[in-house]
Amino acid sequence: MSLRRFLPDNFTLCLIATVITASVLPCRGNAAHAFEWLTNLAIALLFFLHGAKLSREAVVAGITHWRLHLVVLTSTFVLFPVLGVLLKPVLSPLVTPALYVGILFLCTLPSTVQSSIAFTSIARGNVPAAVCSASASSLIGIVVTPLLTGLVVQTQGQGGMSWHSVGDIVLQLFVPFVAGQIAQRWIGGWVQRHRPLIGLVDQGSILLVVYTAFSAAVLQGLWKQLPLPVLGGLLVVNAILLAAALLITRYGARALGFKREDEITIVFCGSKKSLASGVPMANVLFPAHALGMIVLPLMLFxxxxxxxxxxxxxxxxxxKDVTQRYTSSNEVATAE
Structure with a gap:
């Protein structure tokens, strides 16, 4: 097995470089205000472009497989938050209280879109259903994630989410997304032809949020509050959550009688969490000085x-290849 599979991709390396830069050269004062303004603008542009890209036809075409989509959405917005809350007595001693708020926030996020579809395709699963489920998760998450965050974080005694935060989500995320959907008939083709542009805005907005978040956190003494044993504990917590989600989605799909192609879609769409949606939402929902601790669990996850x-x-x-070869051999033997 090639070691290249386990190496971080270029974007992950950029994230690491951004954290290092923020640790050494954190932005402060007027520069911090300028970065905050630029970050908000980039996030609004990101959700506008996603609204212009998301095909309503693809969602309508795939929505007929409602049992699969229901399982994926249940895993994303019910299973993960329940795991985060129920496992808290066991997992929270491994990390700081602030980091566990980040874990709870991670549990409320929607699934990824691009990587869920890509992995489903590689595994030879039900790609049209993956497109529908991942897109629906991303869209529903704009509304559901802030509400779940307020509910889960508040019930754990960490404070709730104000109506001001809900208004900020609507203004910064949902309104640009709806505007993109409305503009799709005019600019949808152009956006599809320039998909790398969305990737650039996507990654650029995340890097901006990470830089401003870690700058504020470093100025508040982030690394003094995060010794290596705590960082190791965070890796263990993330690994337990990911393993639990993968196992439950896999064997749950089989218990519910889904075909292998549908099982693959459920596993890859129902076990993932979106960095692209999570970082901008965290920027809206949490104060700047707390963002570093909030997004760190998501970055590692x-x-x-x-x-x-x-x-x-x-x-x-x-x-799949082995099964197909075995089936073909049996058919040949039967014919002979």
Whole structure:
């Protein structure tokens, strides 16, 4: 097995470089205000472009497989928050209270879109259903994630989410997304032809949020509050959550009688969390000085899910090849 599969991608390396830069050269004063304004603008542009890109036809075409979509959405918005709350007595001693708020926030996020579809395709699963489920999760998450965050964080005694935060979500995320959907008939084709532009805005907005978040956190003494044993504990917590989600979605899909192609879609769409949606939402929902601790669990979970799912997708694909060869051999033997 090639070691290249386990190496971080270029974007992850950029994230690491951004954290290092913020640790050494944190922005402050007027520069911090300028970065905050630029970040908000980039996030609004990001959700506008996603609204212009998301095909309503693809969602309508795939929505007929309602049982699969219901399982994926249940895993994303019910299973994960329940795991985060129920496992808190066991997992919270491994990290700081602030980091566990980040874990709870991670549990409320929607699934990824691009990587869920890509891994489903590699594993030879139900790609049209993956497109529909991942897109629906991303869209529903704009509304559901802030509400779940307020509910889960508040019930854990960490404070709730104000109506002002809800208004900020609507203004900064939902309104640009709806504007993009409205503008789709005029600019949708152009956006599809320039998909790298969305990737650039996507990654650029995340890097901006990470830089401003970690700058504020470093000025508040982030690294003094985060010794290596706590960072190791955070890796363990993320690994437990990811393993639990993968196992439950896999065996749950089989128990519910889904075909192998649908099982693959459920596993890859129902076990992932979106860095692209999570970082902008955290920027709106939480104060600047707390953002570093909030997004750190998500950043680590993002890389862990990519590496783990890359291995799983290839294993699914190899099993598919073996099954097809075995079936073909039996057909030949029967014919003879």
């Amino acid at each position: 993002h890389q862990m899910q990519l590496m783990t799912c890359a291995v799983l997708a290839r294993r699914y694909a190899r099993r």
